[in-house]
Every structure is written in C-alpha cells, then in structure tokens.
Amino acid sequence: MLLEVKDVSSGYGDVQVLSGITINVDAGEIVSIVGANGAGKTTLIRAIMGTLPVTKGQIQFDGKRIDGLAPHLIARAGIAQVMEGRRLFGHMEVEDNLLVGGDILNDKAQQRQNLDWIYSMFPRLKERRRQLARSFSGGEQQMLAIGRALMTSPKLLLLDEPSIGLAPIMVKDIFEKLPLIQARGVTILLVEQDVHRSLSMSGRGYVMEHGEIVLAGTGQELLSNERLRQAYMGI
Ligand SMILES: Nc1ncnc2c1ncn2[C@@H]1O[C@H](COP(=O)(O)OP(=O)(O)OP(=O)(O)O)[C@@H](O)[C@H]1O
Numbered sequence: 001m002l003l004e005v006k007d008v009s010s011g012y013g014d015v016q017v018l019s020g021i022t023i024n025v026d027a028g029e030i031v032s033i034v035g036a037n038g039a040g041k042t043t044l045i046r047a048i049m050g051t052l053p054v055t056k057g058q059i060q061f062d063g064k065r066i067d068g069l070a071p072h073l074i075a076r077a078g079i080a081q082v083m084e085g086r087r088l089f090g091h092m093e094v095e096d097n098l099l100v101g102g103d104i105l106n107d108k109a110q111q112r113q114n115l116d117w118i119y120s121m122f123p124r125l126k127e128r129r130r131q132l133a134r135s136f137s138g139g140e141q142q143m144l145a146i147g148r149a150l151m152t153s154p155k156l157l158l159l160d161e162p163s164i165g166l167a168p169i170m171v172k173d174i175f176e177k178l179p180l181i182q183a184r185g186v187t188i189l190l191v192e193q194d195v196h197r198s199l200s201m202s203g204r205g206y207v208m209e210h211g212e213i214v215l216a217g218t219g220q221e222l223l224s225n226e227r228l229r230q231a232y233m234g235i
Contacts, residue, residue: 001189002027002047003156007057008067017043018211020057025156027111030178031189032198032219034232035208041191044208045160048189049081050074061157062155076104080154082145082162090134094125097133097144101151117184118147121177146174146181158186163194173200195232199223229235 003025011017015038025031033041046052047067048059054067064072089097090150098118102111119126122143128136133144142162163171171194178201182188192198199205199219207215207228215228222228 001025001060002062003189004060005044005057006059008044008047008054008059009056010043010052010054012043012052016055016211018047020074021208021211021213022057023206023213023216025189026188027155027187028182028185029204030182030190030202032190032192032202032205033208034192034198034205034222036197036232037193039208041208041212042160043211045081045083045158045189048074048158049079075152078153078155079158080149080152080156081158081160082142082149083160088133088141088144088148089138090132092133093130094133094136094144095129098125098147098151101148104152111151112152114153118150121180122147131209137170139166139173142166142170142174143149146177150181150186154186156189157181159188159190159192161191161193163192163197195228196223 001024005021005023008021009016009019021044033044035041043052047054050069050071057064059067061077061079066077089100098115102114105111124140125143125147136144163176175197178188190198190202199222202219204218205222206213207222213223215222
C-alpha cells in the first residue's frame with residue numbers, strides 16, 4: 001500500500017472537520033474522493049500534506065509514518081499536490097516555473113527527462129515556455145501546475161479539483177492526461193466535484209459527506225450506486 005490514512009481526524013483550530021477518515025491507495029492506482037461542497041475533501045488533502053495537524057489517527061506513506069512531519073519533508077517523501085487556485089509564480093516564465101518544481105530533485109538529468117516528458121504531454125507549455133505564467137488562461141495554468149508537480153518525480157500526485165473554473169474542452173484535455181501520468185508510474189489521488197468524470201477515470205473511489213467516508217467501491221460500483229446517482233449526478 002502506498003498511502004494509508006487510518007482513522008484520521010483533523011480541522012481548523014477548535015473546528016473539527018474530518019472525523020475518523022480511513023482511505024487506502026495502492027501504488028499505480030487512480031483513486032477519487034468525491035463529495036459536495038464543504039464535505040472536507042480539501043481539508044483531507046491538507047492533512048495528508050501536513051499543512052493541517054492530524055489530531056487523531058495516523059497517515060503512512062510508502063511504509064513510513066508521515067503525520068506530524070513538516071510539509072516540505074512530506075513533499076520530499078514523494079507526494080506532490082496541485083491545489084485549487086494553483087499557486088504559480090506569475091512573474092516567472094513558464095519554463096522557470098517548471099524548473100523550480102524540479103529543483104527538489106537535485107538531479108539535472110532527471111529534471112531534463114521530466115521536462116521533456118511534460119512538454120510532450122502538454123505541447124502548449126512548450127510552445128509558450130518563455131511566456132510569463134500570469135498571462136496564461138485558467139486551463140493553461142492548470143496544465144502548468146500539474147507539470148510543476150510532476151517535475152518533482154512524485155510517487156503520489158494529489159489533485160484538488162482540477163476541473164474547477166475551466167471550460168469543458170480544457171477539462172476534457174486535462175482528464176485525458178491522467179492515464180498517461182498513471183502509465184508513467186505515478187499514483188493519483190483525485191479530489192473532484194465532477195463525480196461522473198472522476199469516477200469514470202478511477203479504479204476506486206470514496207464518497208465523503210460531512211467529514212466522513214460514507215461509501216467506497218470501484219469507480220463502476222459507485223457510478224451505478226443509486227444513492228450516489230441521485231445525490232450527485234441528478235439522475
Ligand atoms: N480555514 C478554515 N477555517 C475554518 N473552517 C474551514 C477553513 N477552511 C475550510 N473550513 C471548513 O471546513 C469544511 C470543509 O471544507 P473543505 O474545503 O475541506 O471542503 P471541500 O469538500 O473541499 O469543499 P469544496 O469542494 O467547496 O472545496 C467546511 O465546512 C469549511 O467551512
């Protein structure tokens with residue numbers, strides 16, 4: 001098992017948001033966490049990345065306990081995140097944004113290989129590599145944010161709402177890349193409000209409500225679950 005979140009509670013100060021979350025992700029999988037606005041999905045990502053304290057339970061990654069570690073050590077252990085809002089360096093060129101991501105590696109040859117791979121997957125980034133990141137459209141920024149995360153050669157990629165605010169054609173384009181990223185050996189944990197699209201992509205998924213996991217299964221099982229269809233897909 002690559003990631004094991006065991007009975008984890010977390011929140012903001014006195015406000016507990018997650019209560020007793022348990023999820024597992026095996027190496028090579030794409031796993032989705034779906035749920036309505038405010039269910040706690042982003043909070044879970046923050047707890048995994050160490051930017052929020054785990055107040056109960058524990059998190060293991062790649063055989064080691066990571067809860068309580070500083071965020072940069074968790075990143076170094078091999079988890080990269082693409083957050084909602086993207087957090088790029090707007091005043092820097094596209095390629096420099098990517099290279100900053102790769103700095104963590106300390107391995108120029110590997111950085112070059114990663115850059116070539118990212119450019120082949122997102123040719124638009126290559127074409128515009130000398131442009132300032134802030135001049136990019138929302139979809140292009142999302143590609144760049146994913147590229148920057150992949151520059152670190154992560155074992156696990158955490159994607160928080162990659163579809164948010166993007167035109168449908170961009171969403172399609174970005175989701176089509178996920179199997180390519182998986183084929184390169186990167187495991188993906190995907191947090192999404194677009195339940196249908198994300199479960200269709202995922203081997204397995206979890207449904208979160210009010211800070212708890214209420215349903216788990218294969219992507220197909222969840223897609224055909226009556227309650228889920230009514231609650232999230234309006235079917
Ligand atoms: N900084 C904060 N301080 C206090 N409470 C917060 C903070 N950020 C989020 N919350 C609360 O935590 C709960 C879960 O929010 P979270 O952002 O994790 O949900 P989400 O499932 O990711 O939703 P969304 O899809 O809207 O991002 C919400 O009730 C929210 O109001």
